[in-house]
Amino acid sequence: MDYVLKTNAISKKYKDFKALDGLTMNVPKGSIYGFVGRNGAGKTTLIRTICGLQPPTDGTFELYGVKNTDSAISDTRKRMGAVVETPSIYPYLTAKQNLEIQHKIMGVPSLKSTDALLELVGLKDTGKKKAKDFSLGMRQRLGIAVALCGNPDFLVLDEPINGLDPQGIIEMRELILKLNREKHITILISSHILDELSKIATHYGFINGGQLIREMSAEELENECRKCVRMKVTDTSVLARTLDGMGIEYKIIDNETADVFASPNITKLAFSLWEEKCEILSVSEHDESLESFFISLVGGGSNE
Incomplete structure (x- = not known):
């Protein structure tokens, strides 16, 4: 380049x-x-x-x-x-x-x-x-x-x-x-x-x-900020294993939170997780803006 x-x-x-x-x-x-x-x-x-x-x-x-x-x-x-x-x-x-x-x-x-x-x-x-x-x-x-x-x-x-x-x-x-x-x-x-x-x-x-x-690049930023379903569960390791089995892309945020880049069948997913003693605590749509992405990079506060 x-x-x-x-x-x-x-x-x-x-x-x-x-x-x-x-x-x-x-x-x-x-x-x-x-x-x-x-x-x-x-x-x-x-x-x-x-x-x-x-x-x-x-x-x-x-x-x-x-x-x-x-x-x-x-x-x-x-x-x-x-x-x-x-x-x-x-x-x-x-x-x-x-x-x-x-x-x-x-x-x-x-x-x-x-x-x-x-x-x-x-x-x-x-x-x-x-x-x-x-x-x-x-x-x-x-x-x-x-x-x-x-x-x-x-x-x-x-x-x-x-x-x-x-x-x-x-x-x-x-x-x-x-x-x-x-x-x-x-x-x-x-x-x-x-x-x-x-x-x-x-x-x-x-x-x-x-x-x-x-x-x-803008494409890389779009991938970072794309729309997803943010899920809170009792065990993200179980969630990860289940989503892998379903062929669904995801990103683990912490022990309880993950972003799922698809619209999974929630009933089917909840049942699969329940079988492994993992509960869904909440599900919400998530769309990170450029501003929130920047804040996540640098944290709060000010330079002045």
Whole structure:
């Protein structure tokens, strides 16, 4: 598998505080990579580091196979666009003027691409309206248009839906999917709004306390979070043996609890268990959300 970004034990220390602690992650080419963590977990620190806004204290990373210690990393970063923390826009200029200035800064032609970018992000009809009068969602989309001025094939978005209203969230989701599917841009999105992220991400990295605690594909996450029947019994070893005999998939949670990934004949199952002196205590449907899965990974509490 080809990777756009690979980090190798990246650490970032501020005096006695470690914002990143040996973080290793891999962002596949063509993916929408959901970088999941609470506020203060280290998401923005990692993004600022790979964008070259601050150096790592320890460890290395690669963009398209070029190490951050290589002199060629500056040219490689031209393949990357980013919106970090807040969109970098000029509030007293129009959307078109913002893009024209960004093209001039980057030294690239803007005649055709400016109008195309405005149409791409849904801002082609904003005319002479200044950016300061845009809604938050419009400013976020303008920030993405600015990040796309250099025609990057890797886009990094730091909490792009934070603070948006429901309509703004839908528009942002549709834009991200369009950039990925139609423009073939690999996208890294940091977010703590997990259920929304689950609608677009193809891969996930879960960060807590500056460490990457789990990395997985959307398919793997779906298997972890799929619907099941949660059963409480007096002896899960008996339940396991019985389900094996019935050819039913399951997962033992503890001595009394198991998730059964099918809809067994409860009467038949109860009778089989009763024959081996095992009682069913309760049966309920269970569907773990991305949020509850994340909590199960990191536990309760807060990073702040």
